[in-house]
Amino acid sequence: MATLNKSVPLSAYTQFSRTEWAKLSNSTSDILSATERAKLSSLNETISAEEVSDIYLPLSQLLYMHMTQSVKLHENVNQFLQKKTKKVPFVIGVAGSVSVGKSTTARLIQALVSQWPNNPKVDLVTTDGFLYPNEVLEERGLMKRKGFPESYDIGRLIRFLYELKSGRAYIEAPVYSHLTYDILKDTVQKITEPDVVIVEGINVLQVNKKDRRIPQVFVSDFFDFSIYVDADEENIQSWYIERFKLLRNTAFQQSESFFHRYRHLSDSEAVTFAKDIWSTINGVNLEKNIRPTRHRADLILKKGTGHKVEEVHLKKM
Template identity: 30%
Template sequence: MSKLADEILKSYKANWEKFYVVAVTGSVAVGKTTIANQLAQDLSQAFPELTTAVISVDAFIFSNQELHDRGLFDKKGFPDSYDLQGLHAAISQFRAGSQNILIPKYSLAANDIAKGEFEKITRPKILIIEGVTALQVRDYDISVYVDADEKLIYQWFLKRTLAFIQAAKNDPASFYYQLSKMPIPQLMPLIEQTWQQTNLKNLKEFIEPTKAQADIIVHKTSKHKTDSIMIR
């Protein structure tokens, strides 16, 4: 069992059998989803009866149409672009005893909420909320901040974005399809602009400040390797 899972269990045991929420946050492309899924797997392997579920905050981002209507599309990913009340309501339903809830589905390929589609989440004993705004709704029992050097995060963001674009070259329905038709010299300034004006700005102004309130800080180095876990 990983050190992170061990620390989560130590905290969870103090409230054994109560519905428990873990929030995992950090920059875009820092590896939050991977850590959240691995944590869920480690917890379930340690105690098979300890049910877990992972929810991405992207399920609660406003649709692209609504973001356009609100004049927020250029700030997609910033706290204002998320239905934080909806996320809080979902957590509250589980805390109140609901056994199943429906949450919107987010399509990574379309880079948008899938219209009219929902995912049913069965109440677990430990719910892991992961995403850039996971700590903006303070309805959690323990929080994890995933940290790394800014230059590394940019490299991971660039690699991931190029992979999305490459995968979309034969998928006209994909958000990245048009980008896949652009020559690299024309494409790279757009990716850099997205990083500087959206992702880096979001990190500096909204995500990084939540690091101070995190209970656990997971620091990553090259190749997404975890080199330290600090417990507060």
């Protein structure tokens, strides 16, 4: 944070408390049913009607303003240039740490955006699909660096976004399996003429500093609006440990799971193992590569205990 003097802090963001942000919504009806919220929830994060109405409905309305202004600008520019070009998709980026709940946030946004008055076609793409396959990571000695910048095929992700913003009618994205912990061969996500695309991942606001072979074009250059899901590391680590314990009793029990070998860990063993992964991999990645990108987001959702958003920071215009 910069300062003009010691008593006057400067910030690029306007801060809202939960109560202040909730008052911005002009709707009092339930937008998502209990069944719909349950489908959007994650393993250790339930979505309450209050969270939708207080946090995500105002966010959806703000995004709708940006979208409609983008459409209007496109129409005006077409008129000025005397051209009839097709409007390219409106792209929303969602970033944040492992286990902070960014995937849930992305799914919630997708569900709410789908209900906009213009009934847009909305696709959600995760950057996990752009990780290098395990075979490549093994060859490069990067399996314990999975999620770090060097573990992603950034060139392929940039090409995907370039095609998206070039107005291509049909694009394919690779798909990642959290069960097998690897890219699914011969499986792609088909994206056909979307109006809105949400791109979610820990790396979407990062810039390429090391690999000079890749042009200095960044993932966020293709975003029309970006969101960073934030929380204190103590909370995120706690959520990660809890999720690991839940997965031990569910997904890890399946023979095809990459972590099948850990299915018999006791509670204390699971906690010790998860803490070790956090301290040597996820926590390091958060500190060095993920949290430093927070200031590049247009909006920051700051969570407290129980995954409840306590503050919203909106970049000034």
